[in-house]
Amino acid sequence: MKNYLILLFLFSFIFCSCDSEKSNTEKDYLKPGSDTVVKSYTSGDPHKLVESYPDFLDSVSNNYLYWRDGTKMVYDDGNKSKSHDKKLNDPDIEDMLSQEYIIGSNWIIPPPENFDPGRIRYEPFFLKMYGNNSGEVSNNLVNIEWVDGSNVKFTKVNGASDQLIKVVEELRKLPGEFRKYLVNPGGTFLWRNIAGTDRLSNHSFGNSIDINTKYSDYWLWSKSLEYKNRIPIEIIKIFEKHGFIWGGKWYHYDTMHFEYRPELLK
Numbered sequence: 642m643k644n645y646l647i648l649l650f651l652f653s654f655i656f657c658s659c660d661s662e663k664s665n666t667e668k669d670y671l672k673p674g675s676d677t678v679v680k681s682y683t684s685g686d687p688h689k690l691v692e693s694y695p696d697f698l699d700s701v702s703n704n705y706l707y708w709r710d711g712t713k714m715v716y717d718d719g720n721k722s723k724s725h726d727k728k729l730n731d732p733d734i735e736d737m738l739s740q741e742y743i744i745g746s747n748w749i750i751p752p753p754e755n756f757d758p759g760r761i762r763y764e765p766f767f768l769k770m771y772g773n774n775s776g777e778v779s780n781n782l783v784n785i786e787w788v789d790g791s792n793v794k795f796t797k798v799n800g801a802s803d804q805l806i807k808v809v810e811e812l813r814k815l816p817g818e819f820r821k822y823l824v825n826p827g828g829t830f831l832w833r834n835i836a837g838t839d840r841l842s843n844h845s846f847g848n849s850i851d852i853n854t855k856y857s858d859y860w861l862w863s864k865s866l867e868y869k870n871r872i873p874i875e876i877i878k879i880f881e882k883h884g885f886i887w888g889g890k891w892y893h894y895d896t897m898h899f900e901y902r903p904e905l906l907k
């Protein structure tokens with residue numbers, strides 16, 4: 642009996658300590674219409690970064706991401722108990738990959754609380770690839786003809802502009818009823834912080850495009866965080882096919898926003 646009690650004590654201790662290491666946002670979700678479990682926290686796979694950005698990244702080993710220029714970045718800072726806000730404001734590269742982006746139509750609607758895959762970004766990583774300031778980023782921008790015939794500027798770094806050209810070609814093949822979402826794009830490059838934060842928007846790097854804001858919804862425009870979306874899945878699938886994530890799959894939704902982030906689509 643005494644041994645049994647000691648074992649019980651040890652087991653409860655082990656389970657309690659596991660729980661206490663979980664961050665408050667960690668939870669698993671069942672993907673609608675399937676048995677697939679979506680993890681809101683994974684340790685990610687840094688090799689996906691190397692595969693996605695071969696012009697810059699060489700390899701991964703021993704918790705370091707090795708760049709082709711001979712420098713390295715720490716992958717995991719070891720802090721496993723960050724709140725969602727802390728992950729947004731003080732992320733490491735691991736945090737950036739810690740939420741699974743769900744490709745296609747079977748994503749969770751509305752997105753669970755603080756489920757923002759792709760919204761956590763380790764800024765030095767993007768600055769190093771796309772440019773450290775507005776001038777450096779601008780040097781990498783090229784003009785692309787958007788669906789409505791207007792010109793948009795997009796970075797050629799990582800082949801992002803080539804991918805956007807493929808997106809445009811496919812969007813143009815959509816039936817006429819989709820046209821209204823694709824005229825008057827909201828914008829691409831703009832060196833700026835995200836509203837109300839000290840963090841750079843990915844529009845600063847020239848790898849993001851906002852489509853027509855008239856049919857878009859953004860969590861900061863609404864008084865509550867109640868999820869809203871009017872963008873058809875056909876448009877989203879075309880972007881995803883070519884390496885772009887969509888901000889409409891975030892709890893902090895931004896349905897006009899598409900961002901070149903191929904590492905989250907592998």
Ligand SMILES: [Zn+2]
Pocket residue numbers: 844849850851895897898899
């Ligand atoms: Zn945007």
